[in-house]
Amino acid sequence: MHPVLKTSLPLLLACGAAQAAPGEPPIGKHQAEIDAIVREISPQRIQGYIEKLVSFGTRHTMSDTESPTRGIGAARRWIKSELERCGAGKLDVQFDSHLHPVATRLSKPTEIVNVVATLPGTQPASKDRIYVVSGHYDSRVTDVMNFTADAPGANDDGSGTAAVIEMACVMAKHRFDATLVFMTVAAEEQGLFGSGDWAQKAKAKQLNIAGMLNNDIIGSSHDEHGKQDATQVRLFAEGVPPVRETTPELRTLITTGGENDSITRQLARHIKDTGERYVDGFKVNIIYRRDRYLRGGDHSPFLDAGYAAVRFTEPHEDFNHQHQDLRTENGKKIGDLPEYVDPAYIAQVARVNAASLASLALAPAVPQEVKVRTAALDNGTELVWKANAEPDLAGYRIVWRDTTSPLWQGAQYVGNVTTFRLDQSKDNVLFGVQAVDKDGNVSPAVYPVPAR
Structure with a gap:
């Protein structure tokens, strides 16, 4: 998994557009x-x-x-x-x-x-x-x-x-x-x-x-x-x-x-x-x-x-x-x-x-019912959310930042899934989940709440 990146999101997105993972939409690329x-x-x-x-x-x-x-x-x-x-x-x-x-x-x-x-x-x-x-x-x-x-x-x-x-x-x-x-x-x-x-x-x-x-x-x-x-x-x-x-x-x-x-x-x-x-x-x-x-x-x-x-x-x-x-x-x-x-x-x-x-x-609507699984003590973080309904949905992206940072510092496209685990501690960073369409349009992030 990616570590927390110490860079601004616009720069991160620009890099992401050039180094996209297989199947990743062109996030951060200008839409004509x-x-x-x-x-x-x-x-x-x-x-x-x-x-x-x-x-x-x-x-x-x-x-x-x-x-x-x-x-x-x-x-x-x-x-x-x-x-x-x-x-x-x-x-x-x-x-x-x-x-x-x-x-x-x-x-x-x-x-x-x-x-x-x-x-x-x-x-x-x-x-x-x-x-x-x-x-x-x-x-x-x-x-x-x-x-x-x-x-x-x-x-x-x-x-x-x-x-x-x-x-x-x-x-x-x-x-x-x-x-x-x-x-x-x-x-x-x-x-x-x-x-x-x-x-x-x-x-x-x-x-x-x-x-x-x-x-x-x-x-x-x-x-x-x-x-x-x-x-x-x-x-x-x-x-x-x-x-x-x-x-x-x-x-x-x-x-x-x-x-x-x-x-x-x-x-x-x-x-x-x-x-x-x-x-x-x-x-x-x-x-x-x-x-x-x-x-x-x-x-x-x-x-x-x-x-x-x-x-x-x-x-x-x-x-x-x-x-x-x-x-x-x-x-x-x-x-x-x-x-x-x-x-x-x-x-x-x-x-x-x-x-x-x-x-x-x-862009798609923001993901719904975004949660952090908290049933067990764990130094990783497992996020879950409800699937979007848009026909042009490509998948989801998880973003994160230090607790003292105002803007997102890191991001990872995770594909069209409704659960994902990161080897980063929820104790140390703040997370968000975004929906992404096939053209790379991204929704605002949703802050996850605890899943008891």
């Missing part, structure tokens, strides 16, 4: 279809989408819904028409709405409308597995209740909305095993009402949301001092969820040292590996938090519903261009204006998103 999607993401189109969103003056959740040119109503109708235009015959584009009662940040009952574009999966065994990507299209100024003042929202969150539109338009030209949902949501600034309602309904319907990617404030490559950094993005990923009562599953995770192996952290590892492989020179920094310090976003309701969900945000926020009344102070413009966003940077973040979504939607 994903490369094509990444190449097609356009900064110019993203800039055009942001300028159009800004042109509606304000997109405050309580702003005008009847005007054809101003307010949130005009904005959502344009988003829907654009998605219908570019995804004709491929995307199912719908308004998803509910009437929200008066709340702390809503002075009147307000219809909250999400724009949801669905690209159905084509593989019968995978089409019910869903990956969601979102941005919020509402905007605000300093006073969160001010729904009449101009609120351009170019970065927060015109950037995320533009990225989602661009991804939907590009990816609608391709076919995926699993289903992709491209969603622009409303009322993020008023209390996550759009995403919250959608996540609650998904949970009630028992939808299989296998991953949710939220893009919020991904528009600027400059920090508050003007220094540019267009080479990285933050990816916020929760570990142990903040629950009032510890469930048996959570207790097992903590007891076995797997507090860094939640389904969200596994999703984040997959995104980092895939994004950095397909987007040259761009780094995905996993941040071990649900969100920025004591703040939140549209992935939070999905986490609360028990789904794996992460948030993309630029590396350095400039608060002069976020949640601000438009004004000039000491010769400096204040406000979330389009001149302060960097479409080329947004495109890089969108490419990471798109590559990750494509990889996830082409």
Whole structure:
């Protein structure tokens, strides 16, 4: 058996593609279809989408819904028409709405409308597995209740909305095993009402949301001092969820040292590996938090519903261009204006998103019922799992890392089996099991629980 390898996973995967075992799929090799999607993401189109969103003056959740040119109503109708235009015959584009009662940040009952574009999966065994990507299209100024003042929202969150539109338009030209949902949501600034309602309904319907990617404030490559950094993005990923009562599953995770192996952290590892492989020179920094310090976003309701969900945000926020009344102070413009966003940077973040979504939607589902046999004291490790149902499944891969390492360090493809023994001690390393298809697409890893 292979020892624990002291190398990064991307390097390991690249080597693995060249030194594949007999019958091993080309794991780590670039998929031509994903490369094509990444190449097609356009900064110019993203800039055009942001300028159009800004042109509606304000997109405050309580702003005008009847005007054809101003307010949130005009904005959502344009988003829907654009998605219908570019995804004709491929995307199912719908308004998803509910009437929200008066709340702390809503002075009147307000219809909250999400724009949801669905690209159905084509593989019968995978089409019910869903990956969601979102941005919020509402905007605000300093006073969160001010729904009449101009609120351009170019970065927060015109950037995320533009990225989602661009991804939907590009990816609608391709076919995926699993289903992709491209969603622009409303009322993020008023209390996550759009995403919250959608996540609650998904949970009630028992939808299989296998991953949710939220893009919020991904528009600027400059920090508050003007220094540019267009080479990285933050990816916020929760570990142990903040629950009032510890469930048996959570207790097992903590007891076995797997507090860094939640389904969200596994999703984040997959995104980092895939994004950095397909987007040259761009780094995905996993941040071990649900969100920025004591703040939140549209992935939070999905986490609360028990789904794996992460948030993309630029590396350095400039608060002069976020949640601000438009004004000039000491010769400096204040406000979330389009001149302060960097479409080329947004495109890089969108490419990471798109590559990750494509990889996830082409790969098999994660293995189920992954366990470590613990009946006897043993310095080796025997893993067992339930067989996947996909017709293009090739087999499984076991990954491992030191208990102090954030990323997988070693991997071994083990073929189409449902049990495998390694001569490595479960006392010293952390394991995961991934499903692999015949093209080399790999699922996120699953942390094994004890089999009593």
